[in-house]
Amino acid sequence: MVQPSLLLVSPVFYGYWTTIASSLKKLGYEVHTHLYDAPGTLVERVRNKALHDLPERLRPAAFESIVTDKAVAKLREVNPEIVLVVKGDQLGQQWWEAVQNSGARHATWMYDELRRMRYSDQDFDLRMLGPIASYSPADVAELNAQGYEAIEVPLAFDADLPIAPAQEPNISFVGARYEGREHMLKQLHDAGLPVKAFGKQWSRHWWDVARTRQFKTSGLETGRDLDRSHAYGVMASSPATLNIHGDQDGFTMRTFEAPGVGGLQIIDRPDVSRYYDVGEEVLVYESIEELIDLCKRVLVEPQWASRIRQAGQKRTLAEHTFDQRIQALESLWK
Incomplete structure (x- = not known):
């Protein structure tokens, strides 16, 4: 054929x-x-x-x-x-x-x-x-x-990409450093929660500081920019990973990647319910107080957190990979 x-x-x-x-x-x-x-x-x-x-x-x-x-x-x-x-x-x-x-x-x-x-x-x-x-x-x-x-x-999870092994004990955020995000992460830190932000704008490595001109430290624990494979490993191994949207209508790739790798996603968009069962496959916060409470519960109730991880990953692999998205795209030219 x-x-x-x-x-x-x-x-x-x-x-x-x-x-x-x-x-x-x-x-x-x-x-x-x-x-x-x-x-x-x-x-x-x-x-x-x-x-x-x-x-x-x-x-x-x-x-x-x-x-x-x-x-x-x-x-x-x-x-x-x-x-x-x-x-x-x-x-x-x-x-x-x-x-x-x-x-x-x-x-x-x-x-x-x-x-x-x-x-x-x-x-x-x-x-x-x-x-x-x-x-x-x-x-x-x-x-x-x-x-x-x-x-x-919608965007999707890349199920073909190998996940680089990692051991991340902190609640993770992988993404750009914006004022609102930095303020939120500092509030988590001030509440006594272990938080780590990854990305070249957060990093204190001399080369990253020089090229981004981010001379002022955030005061948070930070890591360098990650390729996708290593970002997947961080999200999968951290107690929870945060997905913070800005002025966006659609959902970022991270929305499907975090649960796809087996991570526990905490997201700021209640309308993620279009794709996941909130409270069962993903966690949603609408205030900093609610986010702090969710992070604390994740740390003290690992079995509860594990059930959400497993359910989110199962849903992602069944419905939200690039294979499913390309099948939808195919209708545009067939």
Whole structure:
């Protein structure tokens, strides 16, 4: 049986493209990949940072053109039947025109809100993206109301990634250092709870301090930036791991990763009940007092905590892996 050829066009984004490609192969596709923001030479790394960080009006047009031209060249080389783009907002108009002209069926999967992506910075016809899958329920509702074809596909747990063994006795937080998060973790610390924050902005290693310019210590126990495999190990082995959202509509990857690795997730979003049974598979807090109480109970009732871990992991492996998400995405081009 001939396998349909599929071109996966994705950002590097912590290597999630590897499990997306693996899940596609399991469904019988001949998968080719193109990482449009993969680091290369020094010039290419500077270009990629400019595309990510500069406001639209300050981005040199030539930078976008180089990224776009490389993607178009890959499209012509592969000549796929199907194109799946992940995010893709660094790619210029010429890319989307080339995809349309190729005759390939195509779709776009977004792991961020539209308002945070470059599509909102320019006069761009979203119909060029093909059918859209988004982790944002609000975006999906708005797109459908405007006549676009869009479905909600949440993020997922990468069940293929090995978990690096770890022994973490502290309640863990893995993520960026924001003022609100730091204040909350300090309150846990002041309540006598063992807390440790991981990430380059928290780290006191001299190199991390130099590159982030975070000269002021948080006063917390901290660790360095973790790759996903080691982050999985920390979350799995800590008494509980915290998932703190910001101004987001959809749920982060961590929402599914923490229980997926067998960790006990404590999250700040009651609407996680869409995916997990609160109190049975995941814990939710809505105030710092409630969070302190939950953390204390986790430490003094390990059997109760273990039951939640096991139930959360079972639910995740059954419903929230990339294999399940790719099956949902498949409806966009079939």
